[in-house]
Amino acid sequence: MKSNKTTELMVGMFIAAGAAALFVLAMRVSNLSSFSAGDTYHLTARFENIGGLKVRSAVTVGGVNVGRVTKIDYDSERFQAVVTLDVENRYNRFPEDTAAAIYTAGLLGEQYVALEPGGSEEVLKDGSQIELTQSALVLEKLVSKFLFEKAAEGEKK
Amino acid sequence: MLEWIRQLGRSGISQFETLGRANLFLLKTLVGLPGLLRRPGLLVAQLWSVGVLSLLIIVVSGLFVGMVLGLQGYNTLVDFGAEESLGVAVALSIVRELGPVVTALLFAGRAGSALAAEIGLMKATEQLSGMEMMAVDPIHRVIAPRFLAGFISMPLLAAIFSAVGVYGGYFVGVGLLGVDDGAYWSQMQDKVDLFDDILNGVIKSLVFGWVVTWIAVFEGYDAVPTSEGVSRATTRTVVYAALAVLGLDFVLTALMFGD
Incomplete structure (x- = not known):
């Protein structure tokens, strides 16, 4: 020792x-x-279909991560998914007509919410709802639509 | 036939007796732990021989395990064009499984066998009886500091193993094979959860540290006080500890990640 x-x-x-x-x-x-260490504010968005979006999925603007999905609910009266987004306070100047869409990172990647700012003078505040939304792309729906169109083309000939 | 059944019964009873002794022994050791507050020197000396001296083998193995994972993971992932996920593959396998398990196995081989042999020899040379003669409880004086030192060292060693392993994978993946530096870390940070993955790994290493050290000090204390008995106790320590670690790992994994 x-x-x-x-x-x-x-x-x-x-x-x-x-x-x-x-x-x-x-x-x-x-x-x-x-x-995120800083304070956040909440936004909500309604989607017809959220695909594989999960709580804690990313929220991005122009590819930059600005927040996270904190809650996913289902509105059984309007048959829509209600997604609550937590956005960092320093990104608080989104126009009122900002659009939200659900995209997939890569072919098999995670799904995330992308915000696309509009041109309105008014800005979104804590608790506001994003009106313009675009649902997630569901691969099966896309494939069946494609096949259906192909079949329709075949009948015309 | 009757003789055979009697033998079976005898061995069963002796197994249960050993189990009972081991548990009573653990209880006495735990009772002896508060006494260490008055003599922290004993604990520090054991932390040195159990923890610090195990450091080299842990760091070297961690580095190589990480490097091998980086190499194997890259070769598999590159077929799918997903080599950017190398960081996730390396980090999850090390933090969840390999870190705690390999550290515990190495710890049983490096520190557990040494503990069992040391205590067994103390018993064989009647040092433990000598202490009792002087009204010093050998469990408080000899066993408790070793047990606590093992329990403290094991999670620290596992954490060092994991951290070194992640950097070993980084060295091979990013340094030699050309995976993107940012992708390695950002994909890792995206997928590895502090509580689900890292904390569960730490809990595993705590459980393994407890079990391995318990087996080591008990086997040493319970050894037949001859040179053959000590050698058997050392062997049993490594074998039982390895089996216990692997078996418990399955149970813990099923509990933590099984839902």
Whole structure:
């Protein structure tokens, strides 16, 4: 056994290294760093179909991440999905006629909500609803539509 | 025939007795833990021999496990044009599984066997009885600091293993094979959850640390006090600890990720 001071020093360094490794795992590897620290405000949007959108999916404008989906509900009177978006406060100047669409990142990627700013003078406030929405693309619907059109073309000839 | 059944019964009873002794032993050890507050020096000395001396093997294995995962993952993913997901594959497999499990196996081999042999030899050379003669409880003085040191060291070692492994995968994937630097980290941060993945990995390593150290100190304390008994205790420590870790890993994984 080494002298007592060296032992204590090395044990201290060992514990510090372990704590540092945990810190690296938390900050560098996990999604902790992508939690927005700043304040947020809520927007809602109604979609006919949200596809594979999940809580915590990204909200982007022009490809820039500005917030997250925090709640997904179903309105059984209007038969629509109600999606609550949490947008960071520093992005609070979206025009009232901003449109929301659900897109897919890559062919098999995650789905996210993309906002497209309009030209109105009024801006969206906390709790406002986005009126212009475009549902998620469902691959099966697309394929069946394509096949149906092909079949219709065939009948005409 | 009757003799055979009697033998079966005898071995069953002795197994249960060992299990009972192990649990009573654990209870006594836990009772002895608060006494360590008055003598932190004992704990520090054990943290040195159990934790610090295991550091080298953990860091080197972590680095190589990460590098191999980077290489294998890249070769598989590149077929699908998804090599950008390498960071996710490496991080999830290390943080969830390989980090805690491989660390626990190495820990059983490196520190567990040493603990069992040391305590077994103390018993064989009647040092433990000597302590009792001097009215020093060997469980408080010898076992408790070793148990606590193992329980503290194991999660720290597993965390170091995981962090080093992720950087090993980064070194091979980004440094040698040309995966995009930003994609490696951003895909990882996107998919690895702090609570679901990292915290569960830490819980696993805590459970493994508890079990491996418990088996090691118990086998040492319960060893037959001969040179053969000590060698058996050491072997049993590694075998039982490895089996316990792998079995518990399945149970924990089913509980954590099984829904």
